[in-house]
Amino acid sequence: MEDPMAAIRETFFQECEEQLAALETGLIAMENGTADSETVNAVFRAVHSMKGGAGIFSLDALVRFAHVFETALDKVRSGSLAATPQVVGVFLRAADVLEDVVNAAREGGTVDEARTAALVEEFSHINDTPAAPAPTPAPAPEAAPTGGLFEDAVPPSQHWEIVFTPKPELYAKANETALLLRELRRLGPVTVTLDAGRLPELNELDPEGAYLTWNIALDSECDEEAIRHVFEFVEDDCELTITPPQSVGFAPGTVITGDNGFKFEFFPPPEMEPEEEEAPACAVATVAPAPVPAPHEPPAPPAPVKHPAVEVMAAKAESAVAVTATIRVDLDRVDRMIDLVGELVINEAMLSQRVMEAGIARASGVAMALEELEHLTREIQDSVMAIRAQPVRSVFQRMPRLVREVAAQTGKQVRLVTEGEGTEVDKTVIERIADPLTHMIRNAIDHGLESPETRVANGKPAEGTVKLLALHRSGRIVLEVSDDGAGINRARVRQKAIENGVISPDAQLTDDEIDNLIFLPGFSTAAKVSDISGRGVGMDVVRQSVAALGGRISIASRPGQGSTFTLSLPLTLAVLDGMVVSAHGHTLIIPLGAIVETLKPRASDVFPLDDHISVLALRGGYVPIVDVAISLGYCEEFIDPEQSVALLVEGEGGVRAVLMVDAIHGQRQVVIKSLEANYRAVPGIAAATVMGDGRVALILDVDAVVRNARSEAGRGEVPALEAN
Amino acid sequence: MSTTVLTVDDSRAMRDMLRHSLVAAGFRVLQAEDGVHGLEVLETETPDVIVTDINMPRMDGFGFIEAVRKDETRRAMPVLVLTTEVDVEKKNRARAAGATGWIVKPFDPVKLIDAIRRVAA
Numbered sequence: 092m093e094d095p096m097a098a099i100r101e102t103f104f105q106e107c108e109e110q111l112a113a114l115e116t117g118l119i120a121m122e123n124g125t126a127d128s129e130t131v132n133a134v135f136r137a138v139h140s141m142k143g144g145a146g147i148f149s150l151d152a153l154v155r156f157a158h159v160f161e162t163a164l165d166k167v168r169s170g171s172l173a174a175t176p177q178v179v180g181v182f183l184r185a186a187d188v189l190e191d192v193v194n195a196a197r198e199g200g201t202v203d204e205a206r207t208a209a210l211v212e213e214f215s216h217i218n219d220t221p222a223a224p225a226p227t228p229a230p231a232p233e234a235a236p237t238g239g240l241f242e243d244a245v246p247p248s249q250h251w252e253i254v255f256t257p258k259p260e261l262y263a264k265a266n267e268t269a270l271l272l273r274e275l276r277r278l279g280p281v282t283v284t285l286d287a288g289r290l291p292e293l294n295e296l297d298p299e300g301a302y303l304t305w306n307i308a309l310d311s312e313c314d315e316e317a318i319r320h321v322f323e324f325v326e327d328d329c330e331l332t333i334t335p336p337q338s339v340g341f342a343p344g345t346v347i348t349g350d351n352g353f354k355f356e357f358f359p360p361p362e363m364e365p366e367e368e369e370a371p372a373c374a375v376a377t378v379a380p381a382p383v384p385a386p387h388e389p390p391a392p393p394a395p396v397k398h399p400a401v402e403v404m405a406a407k408a409e410s411a412v413a414v415t416a417t418i419r420v421d422l423d424r425v426d427r428m429i430d431l432v433g434e435l436v437i438n439e440a441m442l443s444q445r446v447m448e449a450g451i452a453r454a455s456g457v458a459m460a461l462e463e464l465e466h467l468t469r470e471i472q473d474s475v476m477a478i479r480a481q482p483v484r485s486v487f488q489r490m491p492r493l494v495r496e497v498a499a500q501t502g503k504q505v506r507l508v509t510e511g512e513g514t515e516v517d518k519t520v521i522e523r524i525a526d527p528l529t530h531m532i533r534n535a536i537d538h539g540l541e542s543p544e545t546r547v548a549n550g551k552p553a554e555g556t557v558k559l560l561a562l563h564r565s566g567r568i569v570l571e572v573s574d575d576g577a578g579i580n581r582a583r584v585r586q587k588a589i590e591n592g593v594i595s596p597d598a599q600l601t602d603d604e605i606d607n608l609i610f611l612p613g614f615s616t617a618a619k620v621s622d623i624s625g626r627g628v629g630m631d632v633v634r635q636s637v638a639a640l641g642g643r644i645s646i647a648s649r650p651g652q653g654s655t656f657t658l659s660l661p662l663t664l665a666v667l668d669g670m671v672v673s674a675h676g677h678t679l680i681i682p683l684g685a686i687v688e689t690l691k692p693r694a695s696d697v698f699p700l701d702d703h704i705s706v707l708a709l710r711g712g713y714v715p716i717v718d719v720a721i722s723l724g725y726c727e728e729f730i731d732p733e734q735s736v737a738l739l740v741e742g743e744g745g746v747r748a749v750l751m752v753d754a755i756h757g758q759r760q761v762v763i764k765s766l767e768a769n770y771r772a773v774p775g776i777a778a779a780t781v782m783g784d785g786r787v788a789l790i791l792d793v794d795a796v797v798r799n800a801r802s803e804a805g806r807g808e809v810p811a812l813e814a815n
Numbered sequence: 816m817s818t819t820v821l822t823v824d825d826s827r828a829m830r831d832m833l834r835h836s837l838v839a840a841g842f843r844v845l846q847a848e849d850g851v852h853g854l855e856v857l858e859t860e861t862p863d864v865i866v867t868d869i870n871m872p873r874m875d876g877f878g879f880i881e882a883v884r885k886d887e888t889r890r891a892m893p894v895l896v897l898t899t900e901v902d903v904e905k906k907n908r909a910r911a912a913g914a915t916g917w918i919v920k921p922f923d924p925v926k927l928i929d930a931i932r933r934v935a936a
Contacts, residue, residue, distance in 0.1 A: 095835050103828035136825070136870045143868075143898075144828045263884070265893045265915045267936065274933055324916030324934070 103144045107193045110137040112488045114186050119491060122179045131174070134182075135164040141193070150196045153189075156207060159214045160185050172217065181213050187492050249336030251318060253307040259300055261328035268305065274321040279311030422518070425478050429665055432468075432475045433762035439468045440783030472760075476517070476663055483561045483568075484512040486525045490532055490559060497536045504543050504554040505536055511561035516568045517663040523640055524570065524660065527633045531572040531656045532557060534630065539576035539654050549651070551575070567642075567684055568662055573655035579648040581605045606648045610634040638794060641667075641682070641777075643741075659684075669761050669790065670738070671782075672752040675720035678788040680761055680780060681750065685793040687739040689755065692732045704800075705729075707737065707749045714739065716749045717800040719791070723775055740793050748797040763790065775799065818935050821845040821862035823853040823879060824897070825871040833866065833897075836924035842931070850874025854882055857889065863935045866918075866927070869898040869909065877912045884913035893934035897927070 117134035120126040126134075142157035164182070166172035188202070188210050195202045253275075257268060275281050286304040290296070309318070315333055322331055443461055451457050487509050498505040516524075540546075540555035547553050560571040581602060588594045588608045600608075609630045630644075637644045642660035661667065661684065669680035670689075696708045697716065706713040716737075720726050730751050738750045761780035766773055766789075777792035820842045822833045834844045845860055847853035849871040865883065869876035876896055883889045896909045896917040906917060915934050918927055 095831075099828055099831040099835060102831055103826075106826055106828050133872065136872065139870050140826050140829075144826055147828070147832050263890070264910065264913050265891050266934070267891075270933060270936065321933075327910065 100148055103148065104193070104197045106144065107141050107197075110141050111186065111190050111193065112485070113137045114189070115183075115488055115491060118179060118182050118186055121174050122176070122183065126174070128168075131164075131168050135161065135168050138164055138189070141189070145196070148196075152202070152207075153192050153196050156185075156189060156192050156211070159211050160189060163214050163217050166217075178217060181210070181217060183491075183495065185210050185214070187495070190492075249311065251307075251309040251311060251336055252334040253309060253318065254304065254330070254332045254334075255307060255322070256304040256330040257301045257325070258328050258330070259297075261325050262299070262301060264324075264328065266325050266328070268303075271321055271325065272305070272307070275307060275309055275318070278313045278317060278321070279309055281310075282308040284308075420478075425475070429475050429479070432472050433665070436468055436472055436760075436762055437781045437783070437785075439465055441785050444783045469760075472666070476666065477515075479518045479663070479665075480515040481518050481521055482513045482515050483521060483524070483570075486521055486528060487512045487559060487561070489525065490528070493529060493532055494536065494557060497533055501537055502542065503536060503540050505540060506554050506556050508556060508558045509560070510558070514561040514563060514568060515662075516660070517665070520568070520640060520660055520663070523636065524658070527637055527644075527658065528559070528570065528572065530630075530633050531658070532559065535572050535574040535576070535654070535656070539574035539578075541577050545577075563662070564659070567659050570658040570660070571655055572658075573653060575653040578650040578652055578654055579606050579609070579646070581650070584608055603647070606646045606654075609646065610644065641684075665763060666760050667763050667778075667780075667790065668758065669780075670758055671756040671788070672719075672736070672738070673754050673756065674723070674752045675725035676753075677720075677723075677725055678756070678782060678786065679719065679723075679752070680788050680790040681738060681740070681752075682777075682790065682793060683758065685740045687741050687747070690737050690739065692735070692737045692749075692751075694732050697732045709739070709749070714747050714749050715800050716751055717796055718751045719796070720752075722796055722799065723789075740797065746797055748800055750791075750793075750796070761788070761790070817841055817843045818864065818931070819843040819845060819860070819862040820931060821847060821853065821856055821860065821865045822897075823847045823850065823865065823867040823871070823876070825849050825868060829868070833927075836927065837931075840924075840928045842928075850876065850879030850882065853879050857883065857886075862892070864931050865892060865894040866897050866931070867894060869896060869905065877908055880909065880912040880914050893936075895927075895930055895934060 114134055114137040117126065117130045117137070120130050121134070138157050138161045142154055142161055145153040145157060160182075163172065163178075167174050167178070172178065188207055191202050192207065194200065255268070255271070257266075261268075272281065272283060284306040286306060287302070289302045289304070291302065296302075311317075315335065318333055319326070322329070325331075443465060446457060446461055490509065491507055494505050494507040497503075535557050536555075540557070541549070541551075543553035546555060556575045558571070558573045560569075560573070562569050584605050585594075585600070585608075588605075588611070589596050593608065593611055594600065610633075611631055634644050637658055637660070640660050642658060644656065644658045646654055646656050648654040667680070668683040670683055670686060672679050672681055690709075692707055697705050698708065698713070699705045705716045707716050718730050720730060721728075730753070732751065735751045735753060736755050738752065738755075739747060740750055741747050761782075763778045764780055766776060766779050769779070773789075775792055775796050776789045777795075778790045779787050780790060782788045818841075820837055822830055822837070822844060823846075824830050824833065825848050830846050830848070834846065837844045845856055845862055847856045850867075851874045853865070853867065854874075867876045867879055871879075874882075876898065880894050880896075883892060883894060893915040894913065896906075896914045898905070898909075898917065898919065909917060916930055918930055
């Protein structure tokens with residue numbers, strides 16, 4: 092059985108992640124001046140909640156730091172500290188440190204003590220307290236006076252006298268004298284005398300009033316603190332005098348008679364009826380000691396742990412009131428469901444096809460029901476996919492910290508603007524965009540933005556802006572990182588490309604083509620490799636990781652005004668919208684996202700360059716032709732252009748080619764089955780799928796086919812050359 | 816019938832922790848994630864003791880306790896405050912709102928269970 096504490100600990104850290112994200116969001120709102128009091132409260136709660144949870148698991152470093160942080164936040168919350176940009180700046184840095192401390196606690200790592208200490212120091216200025224060591228997390232509540240005089244001096248079985256007069260407030264807070272007496276009984280034999288002398292006539296009695304005084308004699312070895320502990324919750328709502336031991340008191344079991352002659356006795360009871368204390372006529376009571384162990388020991392659980400009743404109780408607790416409108420589900424389960432739905436889609440398609448083949452009329456009941464089934468299947472598929480979809484917020488929220496750090500390292504002033512955090516995309520995609528985005532943002536600050544001095548000299552504000560944007564466009568997610576910096580230095584890029592032998596010195600490149608040279612392997616224009624975006628990886632690594640996700644990346648730049656990197660990715664890696672085509676009798680799927688347009692070529696537009704290569708004249712430009720059947724090795728004869736369909740496709744970096752196929756059969760969503768997992772990687776093929784008729788169809792790797800065609804054409808050295 | 820405890824806390828980890836400790840001690844546990852939710856639970860359930868956090872979204876512990884006390888039928892329902900607040904002013908606010916008792920986090924399950932037993936009729 093799983094260790095419940097480990098599970099709770101994990102929940103705690105998951106919550107910390109959420110709290111850290113909320114903290115960051117709130118602090119940024121405070122920074123931008125858009126925070127209201129609820130934002131400030133939420134920021135406080137985030138830190139407060141982490142501190143509280145950390146206490147359970149004795150994560151002392153976390154408790155200490157959160158406490159210092161919380162103290163300052165509380166001052167802002169209560170209005171005694173203004174949230175100046177300087178103060179919020181400290182908070183933002185503290186949030187970063189807090190994240191490190193949380194991560195260190197989670198993974199058992201260490202934190203940068205110097206950094207933590209520096210922030211604690213900053214807080215001590217903010218908190219306007221001398222740079223004292225971090226306060227202890229949670230001092231005992233109310234440490235009741237320990238009665239030092241008696242602490243050690245109390246001999247066994249001393250006689251205490253307690254006079255207890257509740258005020259009405261005590262009852263208003265749902266406290267009960269009977270329960271207090273029950274507690275006292277745990278300390279030792281108790282003799283109680285009720286003084287009902289202040290009790291008015293019934294017609295003058297306020298039902299919510301308090302008129303009774305209890306004189307309690309307690310024989311116990313306990314100290315005064317133990318007695319005060321019993322009255323801990325009520326001490327401000329009653330008059331309480333505790334007279335220390337003087338002499339040996341009543342023997343247990345004494346029955347005391349009241350002034351009015353009324354007399355009764357509490358037997359050693361397992362339970363005491365709380366109503367009895369309300370009895371206005373009662374006078375005297377003797378309470379025998381309850382069989383309870385030493386005063387400060389925890390009470391034993393009421394039932395043996397292995398008793399069946401406990402099992403039932405635990406089960407009941409499990410079915411306790413639902414907590415949230417969300418549930419956490421193991422990802423494997425969702426993936427299993429996605430897999431099954433994929434099978435369902437295929438089966439449904441097969442069934443449809445069989446029904447069609449059987450010649451059943453479209454208007455027949457079977458066909459209609461089938462149509463409904465198809466509709467439902469598609470809806471199930473969409474819903475299941477939506478389970479995996481998450482807003483990109485989680486990734487975007489990491490970026491402000493990155494920006495702050497890179498800005499500090501490069502001495503630049505940067506403002507990060509994000510937009511479209513709510514844009515949803517498959518979880519797998521989210522996990523894999525963090526690295527490329529990080530790199531693009533580093534790049535934008537390090538290479539894109541100028542130093543504050545240069546910016547001012549060029550008439551720009553000293554603070555540069557980096558904008559991060561997410562949006563859905565034609566079934567894909569588009570991420571843009573733009574800066575208002577200097578733009579790409581084309582002369583330098585070109586020079587570098589020539590030096591590295593990437594292009595020939597006489598190559599004629601458009602501005603766009605020059606800009607896109609930065610995605611070539613090993614390309615780096617930084618005069619010196621900096622810590623920030625250097626690290627031996629260039630934009631080519633970003634491009635490769637994006638391509639691995641079926642994505643594309645490109646750049647647009649305007650000198651003096653900045654650059655925009657655009658990253659386009661499929662929304663999911665599990666299904667694909669594809670065009671079903673055939674080449675030499677084989678059914679193939681071409682990803683719809685890659686297709687720019689389809690056309691019927693005329694023989695007169697096709698120009699053979701040599702035996703293998705032809706180009707198609709298209710609106711004044713030339714695009715290389717890829718005969719799909721030949722490129723996949725199905726045949727060696729060129730297809731007759733007049734008998735074929737041409738698809739203009741765009742590969743990574745905007746590289747274009749025309750794919751020639753026999754025919755187009757339609758468009759459909761297909762479930763992606765990995766070839767590598769089920770067979771092996773095949774060049775030119777991205778994956779496979781199962782069609783409605785049960786046959787396997789291959790999904791074309793457009794990028795690879797296009798790349799291959801261009802290198803065969805001997806022109807692979809310059810990407811993105813075709814301008815149509 | 817075992818003692819039923821309603822725990823009101825916005826932290827999942829804290830709720831899990833409370834449930835874990837209280838179920839082990841033989842209590843029946845109800846859960847709510849803030850004051851508003853807590854009041855909803857009280858519409859259908861009558862716990863013997865309520866244990867509530869103070870800092871929560873939507874409705875904090877002070878508001879929750881006041882709302883509980885406003886209802887005639889719940890005037891005698893013990894409400895323990897479980898909070899990281901050590902501030903006397905806050906404790907007094909909780910008391911003014913009608914809290915029966917309080918336990919300061921990081922709590923000791925033994926102390927909590929002890930406190931619940933002390934206030935539960």
